Each structure stands twice: as structure tokens, then as C-alpha cells.
Amino acid sequence: MAKNTSGGKYVRDWETFGETDPYFGVLSHEQYRKDNLTADALREFFVSGEEHVQEVMQAIRTHCAPQFRPQRTLDFGCGVGRLLIPFARVSGQAVGVDISPGMLATARKNCDDASVQNVTLVQGIDRVEGEFDLIHSYIVLQHIPQKLGMSILDSLFERLRDDGILAVHLTFFNQVSRPHGW
Structure with a gap:
């Protein structure tokens, strides 16, 4: 299993964000x-998460599985629970994974405040057990060094049920020079 908790500057950066400025x-x-x-900004923050999850679920039901109802959902890079909470509301169980203890502590508080009780929070993908019928990650992998990101993707695929759905946001930048400027 790949470990994403094995040190490095990016881990320290996210630990700092989690402690000092998680949202x-x-x-x-x-x-x-x-x-x-503010209270209004915080409400907007969580509404944006609800809207994102609705869009993801609609896309899955439109293009992949019309009757899709996830029993186990994994949100990789769950942060403070912005997407995890609405995923928990449409899933039997939701697992949020993050490398930052501060983010996970804030996610726990936000889940409690939202009366969401079917959530398990885990620090690091290497500690996640079982398979999932939905694995999701949004605006996360772009912050992770490429080789580690590939290893994490392998770990996510290992945890995906045979008939499961992986919904992952990828940002790609190719540094190969372009002779014609395109």
C-alpha cells in the first residue's frame, strides 16, 4: 500500500493549514x-459542497448507473468535510481521508454540528480498510508530488469495488516545450 503520510514539505504545509487556516x-x-x-461565508462554503456532490451524483446517474446509491463512499483529501458531509447524506457510510490532523479535527466538529453520524475519519490512505463503491477526490491531487500522486491513485483503485465508480479531479500540466506556441 502507498503511504501519503511519509513526510515531505507538502505534508507539513497541510498540517499547518489544518491548524491555522483550515477553510x-x-x-x-x-x-x-x-x-x-463570517457565518454567511461559512454557509456559502458548505452550500458549495452540497452543490458539488449533487452534480457528481447527477453525472454518475446520467452517464454510468441510473440507480446508483453508494453504500460506502471514500472522500480522499476530505479537509474540513465540505464534500464529505453531503456524501455521507447520500451514502450508507462515508470515510474521509486527510493527512492533516487539524483538518480531520475540524471535519469531525463539522460532522457533529451537521448531525452526520455515518462518517469515519482516517489520517492517510494507508490506514483505510475495505472496498468502496464510490471514491471521490476533488482539488486535492494537484497539491501532491506527481510520483506520490500516482501511488495514491493506485491505492484508490485498490479500494474500489469491481462495479465501483471513481470520480477524481485531475489537473495536468505537461512541461514539454511547444515549438509552435500551442
Whole structure:
């Protein structure tokens, strides 16, 4: 199994975000900075998560499986629970994975505040057990070094049920020079 908790600057960066500015660490808009965070901004933050999950579920039901109802959902890079909470509401069980203890502590509080009780929080993909019929990750992998990201993708695939769905956001940048400027 790949480990994403094995050190490195990116781990320290996310541990710091989790302790000092967790909402901004998830969505880097000034309104989500700790010193700017209002009740309205926090509500908007979580509404954006609900809307994202609705869009993901609609896309799955439209293009993959019309009757899809996940029993076990994994949200990789769950942060403070912005997407994990709405996934928990449409799943039998939801597992949130993050490398930051501060993010996980805030996610636990947010799950409790939202009365969501079917959530398990795990620090690091290497500690996740079992298979999932939905694995999701959004705006996470772009922050992870490429080789480690590939290893994490392998770990996610290992945990996907045979008939499961993987919904992962990937940002790709190829540094090969373009002789014609395109």
C-alpha cells in the first residue's frame, strides 16, 4: 500500500493549514480565511459542497448507473468535510481521508454540528480498510508530488469495488516545450 503520510514539505504545509487556516486551505478565497470567515461565508462554503456532490451524483446517474446509491463512499483529501458531509447524506457510510490532523479535527466538529453520524475519519490512505463503491477526490491531487500522486491513485483503485465508480479531479500540466506556441 502507498503511504501519503511519509513526510515531505507538502505534508507539513497541510498540517499547518489544518491548524491555522483550515477553510482557506480547502478553498483559497479570501472570505474563507480565518480572520474573514463570517457565518454567511461559512454557509456559502458548505452550500458549495452540497452543490458539488449533487452534480457528481447527477453525472454518475446520467452517464454510468441510473440507480446508483453508494453504500460506502471514500472522500480522499476530505479537509474540513465540505464534500464529505453531503456524501455521507447520500451514502450508507462515508470515510474521509486527510493527512492533516487539524483538518480531520475540524471535519469531525463539522460532522457533529451537521448531525452526520455515518462518517469515519482516517489520517492517510494507508490506514483505510475495505472496498468502496464510490471514491471521490476533488482539488486535492494537484497539491501532491506527481510520483506520490500516482501511488495514491493506485491505492484508490485498490479500494474500489469491481462495479465501483471513481470520480477524481485531475489537473495536468505537461512541461514539454511547444515549438509552435500551442
